[in-house]
Amino acid sequence: xxxxxxxxxxxxxxxxxxxxxxxxxxxxxxxxxxxxxxxxxxxxxxxxxxxxxxxxxxxxxxxxxxxxxxxxxxxxxxxxxxxxxxxxxxxxxxxxxxxxxxxxxxxxxxxxxxxxxxxxxxxxxxxxxxxxxxxxxxxxxxxxxxxxxxxxxxxxxxxxxxxxxxxxxxxxxxxxxxxxxxxxxxxxxxxxxxxxxxxxxxxxxxxxxxxxxxxxxxxxxxxxxxxxxxxxxxxxxxxxxxxxxxxxxxxxxxxxxxxxxxx
Numbered sequence: 001x002x003x004x005x006x007x008x009x010x011x012x013x014x015x016x017x018x019x020x021x022x023x024x025x026x027x028x029x030x031x032x033x034x035x036x037x038x039x040x041x042x043x044x045x046x047x048x049x050x051x052x053x054x055x056x057x058x059x060x061x062x063x064x065x066x067x068x069x070x071x072x073x074x075x076x077x078x079x080x081x082x083x084x085x086x087x088x089x090x091x092x093x094x095x096x097x098x099x100x101x102x103x104x105x106x107x108x109x110x111x112x113x114x115x116x117x118x119x120x121x122x123x124x125x126x127x128x129x130x131x132x133x134x135x136x137x138x139x140x141x142x143x144x145x146x147x148x149x150x151x152x153x154x155x156x157x158x159x160x161x162x163x164x165x166x167x168x169x170x171x172x173x174x175x176x177x178x179x180x181x182x183x184x185x186x187x188x189x190x191x192x193x194x195x196x197x198x199x200x201x202x203x204x205x206x207x208x209x210x211x212x213x214x215x216x217x218x219x220x221x222x223x224x225x226x227x228x229x230x231x232x233x234x235x236x237x238x239x240x241x242x243x244x245x246x247x248x249x250x251x252x253x254x255x256x257x258x259x260x261x262x263x
Contacts, residue, residue, distance in 0.1 A: 012212045019219040020059040026223060027064045027096075028231035034093035036140040037226060040102045043147030044185060045178045046157040048208040048215075050170075052147065053100055055215040056222070066091070069100040082106060082124065083131055091140065103128065107192040109174055112184045125195035132201040142201045143225055145218065146189070147208040151182060 030037065039056075041049045057065045068089045077085045083103050091097040106124040110116040116124075136142050149157070158179060161167040178185060197203045204221065208214040 012216070015216050016055060016219075019216065019223065020055075022223050023056070023060055023219065025230045026226060026228045027060045028233070029228040030096060030226075031064060031094045032231055035096075035226070036091040036093060037096040038091060038099065038135070038140055038142045039096065039222065040099045040104065040142070040144045041147065042101060042104050042108065042144070043206075043208070044149050044154060044189075045172075045175045046154050046161070046170075047147035047149040048211050049100055049147055051211055052206075052208070052215050052218050053098055056219060057098065064094065065096050065098060067098045067100060082120070083127075090135065103131075104192065104196075107196070108185065108188055109178070112181050112188050113174055113177065125191065128196050129198045129201070132196075132198070136200045141226065143222065144196075144201060144203045145221075146193075146203055146205045147214070148205050149208050153209040154179070154182075 029035070041053060043049055053067060057067060066089075068086075070085065070089075073085060086099070086103045089097060089099075103124075106116055106121060107128075111121045132142055158171075158175065161170050161175075193203055206214055206218055206221075
């Protein structure tokens with residue numbers, strides 16, 4: 001059994017590395033061609049958005065793959081046009097911006113938890129496709145991914161967060177109430193998809209009960225949606241260290257304070 005698990009993990013790491021290498025090539029292509037890309041990640045709580053985004057971004061430059069995870073709006077932001085604070089983070093040329101939750105908060109948590117009025121919710125569902133059409137027509141590619149986790153798997157993940165001190169920081173004030181409102185979130189999801197799954201900005205649903213499989217499928221899907229080619233790079237040769245002005249540069253810092261070698 002242990003051998004099978006290790007083989008499966010090794011297979012996953014091999015596949016993940018291959019996809020991440022391709023993402024590095026995609027990164028160079030986006031920079032060279034001046035592309036603008038937005039990737040929106042939404043889904044139920046504990047659906048695996050953070051881990052999927054980490055797999056997407058851990059091997060690429062944060063100057064190209066920018067991640068946006070906005071906190072609750074300030075009093076000033078609450079007084080602004082709803083989508084205004086998100087628009088400020090849209091990409092310039094040569095950037096891919098990843099939203100870990102997005103303006104679709106209004107279609108999900110805000111609606112279910114009563115943080116917005118029914119009128120505000122209805123207006124958002126009407127206005128979002130129009131705003132997204134403007135984004136797309138301006139030359140920005142918009143990719144929207146919904147992570148769908150099952151009832152039992154969400155329950156297991158919440159219980160793991162409660163028990164594990166390394167995961168407890170993931171629990172927010174709305175996580176546990178969201179567990180109680182499972183079907184309310186399901187109806188909110190269905191309403192959102194019906195209103196905002198458009199030809200110019202479609203939704204892609206990613207089953208995420210199996211985290212590793214979901215990450216691989218997500219990366220492969222994103223790579224398939226953004227046309228790219230491998231950019232030819234000049235070969236790099238490491239220069240030799242110059243000896244001009246050489247001195248014992250380690251002895252010169254021996255009297256400084258050092259971090260204790262405890263491990």
